[in-house]
Amino acid sequence: MSEAVQTLEGWYALHDFRTIDWSAWKLLSAEERAKAEDELHTMLREWSDIEERREGSTAFYTIVGQKADFVLMHLRETLDELNELENAFNKTTFAQYTKPVYSYVSIVELSSYMAKPGTDPMQDPDIMARLKPSLPKSKHICFYPMNKRRSGNDNWYTLSMEERRAHMRSHGMIGRSYAGRVKQIITGSVGLDDWEWGVTLFSDDPLTFKKLVYEMRFDEASARYGEFGAFYVGNLLDADKCRQLLSIG
Numbered sequence: 001m002s003e004a005v006q007t008l009e010g011w012y013a014l015h016d017f018r019t020i021d022w023s024a025w026k027l028l029s030a031e032e033r034a035k036a037e038d039e040l041h042t043m044l045r046e047w048s049d050i051e052e053r054r055e056g057s058t059a060f061y062t063i064v065g066q067k068a069d070f071v072l073m074h075l076r077e078t079l080d081e082l083n084e085l086e087n088a089f090n091k092t093t094f095a096q097y098t099k100p101v102y103s104y105v106s107i108v109e110l111s112s113y114m115a116k117p118g119t120d121p122m123q124d125p126d127i128m129a130r131l132k133p134s135l136p137k138s139k140h141i142c143f144y145p146m147n148k149r150r151s152g153n154d155n156w157y158t159l160s161m162e163e164r165r166a167h168m169r170s171h172g173m174i175g176r177s178y179a180g181r182v183k184q185i186i187t188g189s190v191g192l193d194d195w196e197w198g199v200t201l202f203s204d205d206p207l208t209f210k211k212l213v214y215e216m217r218f219d220e221a222s223a224r225y226g227e228f229g230a231f232y233v234g235n236l237l238d239a240d241k242c243r244q245l246l247s248i249g
């Protein structure tokens, strides 16, 4: 039997994808819409206070295309907190005018393939910052779930630790050549959701997502062992953009 790699876990993650029920939203009076928006902005401010206290982080992006209209990505210390905030959001007036279309539950994960031997990762401030990150406010987000293949001769889980480490080293080298242009948050979801990992990328240039993902397709860790779900891509929603999105002319 191959040895499982040790993993470090940080904050739990919920990706909550919704569409907006525009016909119902448009039927509201301007006053009713303004009230619902104020309530939404109060909740967004509460989430940003939580982020300032370093007790979690939230990213709010539109989604381009028909899979969803927006995503709220939340990171929190516990699954209970994620569930509470999901329920609190569902009780808002604005949420009544949204329809859930997809969600993903996972936890920020770092594997120890590249760990320095003899060091305690939990004492390393860089590692702690990666496990409990403030989500970037980059202009664009890209999310997709993925598995490592388990079929015939292409079974990631029967490779030796050394083979997997060599693959991850090569994978990491490609990733590092995108340093400063894209930030990745890898969340593990074995036992938590339908795929094995969630990949969330942040960048100021959406073309970087295409370049990076394409280049990785040629790397064996992805070419031979990667299986991918649906891709969601979108644009940052700050308070002004959010008002613009919800305004009815």
Ligand code: VOV
Pocket: 005, 109, 110, 111, 112, 113, 114, 146, 148, 168, 171, 172, 174, 175, 176, 178, 182, 183, 184, 186, 197, 199, 201, 212, 213, 216, 217, 222, 226
């Ligand atoms: C954007 C840059 C980037 C960089 C620098 C980077 C580096 C690294 C390193 C060094 C490591 C291993 C240690 C750790 O940190 O866990 C990983 C780990 C991982 N990655 Fe990665 N990855 C990136 C980016 C990046 C992308 C774009 C993808 C999607 C793959 C694709 O084809 O679409 C991905 C996937 C993963 C996964 C699923 C894991 C866990 C695999 C496991 O078996 O445990 N990743 N990754």
